[in-house]
Amino acid sequence: MSVTADFTFSDTVAGYVRHRGDDWAQLSTLDSRDVVVHLTDRTSARLVRNLGEPAADVTERIADLLVPGQLVFSHGPVYPGPHFHCAQLTFVGEEPGHRVFDAPSWWTDQLRELARFYRRAQFGDGPVDFDRYRTGVTLHGNRVGDLQETDTISRLVYGMAAGYLLTGDEELLDVAERGSDHLRRNLRFVDGDLVYWYHGLEAGGRKLFASEFTDDHGAIPAYEQIYALAGPVQTYRVTGDPALRADIEGTVRLFARHYADPQRGGYFSHLDPVTLDPHAESLGPNRSRKNWNSIGDHAPAYLFNLYLATGEDRYLSMLEETFDLVVSHFPDDPAVSPFVRERFHRDWTPDLEWGWQRDGAVVGHNLKIAWNLVRMNSLVAKHDYRALAERIAATMPAVGRDPRRGGWYDVVQRRAEDGRHPFVWHDRKTWWQQEQAILAYLVLAGTGGDREHLRHAVESEAFYNAFFLDHDDGGVYFAVLADGMPYLLGTERGKGSHSMSMYHAAELCFLATVYRRLLVRDEPLDLWFRPRPDADFPDRLLRVAPDALPPGRVVLDRVLVDGRPSRDFDPEAMTVPLPDSTEPVTVQVRLRPTRGERR
Template sequence: MNEDDRNAIPLYEQIYALAGLTQYYRITQSWEVLEDIRRTINTFQDFYHDPPEAKERGFAGTGGYYSHIDPATMRPDADVLGPNSARKNWNSIGDHIPAYLINLILCLDPLPQGDNRLRRSMEELLDRCWGILEETSSLIVDKFPDPQSDYVNERFTADWKPDHTFRWQQNRAVVGHNLKISWNLTRCAFYFQTRAKQFKDAGKTNKAKDQEKRANKALDLARNLAERMGDVGLDQLRGGIFDCVERQPKNGMLTEFAWGATKDFWQQEQGILAYLILHGATTNDKQFLTLARESSAFWNTYFLDRERQGYFFRTTENGLPVLEGEYGRKGGHAIGYHAFELAYLAHIYTRAFVAAGGAVTTTSACISRWRTTPIRRRSTCCRISC
């Protein structure tokens, strides 16, 4: 186990356990798999969630999800958790969105016709997913940005004070996390635009305005982060996305590396997907497409291990693979998830936003394109935000 998670049950591992299950359910519609997903989400809500009523159990009640719980007491505030006690972070808040929420909402909406009991059960799960998506995206928009830095805050106390004391991270930023926020807030914005149109068509004007406001706030932060990372998080000379940097660089430098100018494979994925989808959300501006192509070029040139039909976890700034120790074993976070996700979504975004001839300014236009595409070809079109 990662040393950061010792003697604890980290939420992000439970979240990503749903990634494959949700995609599998999206394909098979297996009710047994859906029940596993439902029960796992219920566990998140029962043990990690911090809603206002959690104050009755002695928690902060300030929203979001705690990052770890003690396996003995099943509480997030146990002393045995050490620096993870009563803490919230990017992974415990934001990872819900790409790991399972987007795919699960796409599975459940529209709800199935026929059996009323089944429909009610799925409607309850869909409502819960909508609630999690709105809560987590709102927290990211409201709590994570830092006006004193180009980067977001990534770790917090229970009452949302930034925590710059955690072990290796201190006051440092992971560039890939900033780009992951940019990518997923854009997906959320597409979703909120769709909801706004649905409410407007149903005559629910106030709800439509609320969804439009959510969409605009999410997209504004997504664009701002992507633009800033283009200046301070990407290699302006060689291409590629840097790893860990100081949030407050010294000596007037734009970028100060925490340990070295290395580049990790999963962070390239976040950048490629963020810039591709933002190209689709932005009209008359090619900067995001340019950054997407530069990031893709570095990935294709240096991260693919053609001798072993795989990919390298980490490279130097010049693209030379780092193979010492765990980096050469392809274990841990170098499992298939990020590579599968990149291959799947980069293809969809490229077909929907690049090959289709430009930006899609509204989600309704994207949905219309998806619905008018023959079923056998729909995998190449972006439905809502994929």
């Protein structure tokens, strides 16, 4: 008589080791439930590794590593009972409280590898020629299709410029500058003092003004114009290129003149491509609408970085107006839903019937709002900013996180049914939503010192680094299944599409480095800039603050200009007067945390 092993699935359990025996370990999951996982003589173990690092098999060290307090992922079949069979253990560090991603260079090294992947995918080993660029990139790093989308080029440019800021690698800056120039020459439309950005350029040379993407087809969506600035603004921060500054100003005027609602505030989400009317019948369900992307996405995509580069009050006022609108209109009554509302009619009445979203909540948008409210609170301190950020941070783990496996879900229903928020489509997890969680909880922990926030950040970093890094082909996966295994179907199989370029993964690496080193671990941080001789920075000052940081928490400690020490800088304002030069100069700065110092 044969016996059938009647298990239905394999699964992952994430948790902290509480107790262990010779062939079992009791884990306390992220929401403090106890699960026993059963080890066998064939259980293998690995240590989380960074992109570009060799595999680290630690099977022979399981007995030494599987100790109380250790955060670990266990994966294997689940038999009826349930009985969790451990086929593989994934350790995030070699001892409790010391994770591999705590290393000061972890995120910087990851950004180097991301840059290497996308440079090779788009341009091979030869010269950087953006005529070769394609939005589509396969899992293995091959270009596909014949379309160059403005936003995906801009997002690649952002990643390369951010990489230069952290590493000083001039090859990355070269890609960023060439990409910015390609955008200006091929995908920009100037009308008087306004600058518009085409949706894309086909290989045959045909330019597409209106969006081809399903949600926005036939319209000019605000978020495409917003993200067209992500790369050029980050490059402008490094170089001060006056041509980029002019394009940025022209696009900001476009927002003010055609997208802004002067009566009720905020920005409309779409324009008709012929009349530039946000209320045109041709826009269908996008007519007279506002949403998170058209209101709040200005801030992370370009506006924080534009203010950091210029210090101009008008950009600070635009940021303040943005977040005043967010705290006024986005929160729902907690008795109705813990999630924010994301889509609105012209009069700010919530739109709960739009397209695929209806009354669904994008988990990452909630976390993104918390992250950016904390940043804004460092520039203009308001009780409502911090209070809403704290409220979102306190409620999201119970409704948007996977408490047994780790990681953050995609889209769920805003209103609970039978005590839970049902998935809208699936229980997969996408890379960019993990980014929002990591940055939200890191900046909350770094500015407030709450250990619970830091725990959520660490657990989010652990899941991302354990499951999203593609060690075979490079880059990061678009999505993983609930248990962390890669999801490789459709557009989510690739590394480049309308929805994915280098931006979110690079932004994570850059800002996780900033928050971890300067705010969480109180470690110094070096940054590189390359201002041109004609750099168009107000008052001829290079502003080197890497992000919106709490006043007084960080000072500029050291400046090297072309490798030579300079004492001409303002430590508190974190500014460096631009030297007179006929060539670009390399400015390397060291920022130093001040926590614990007497000031």
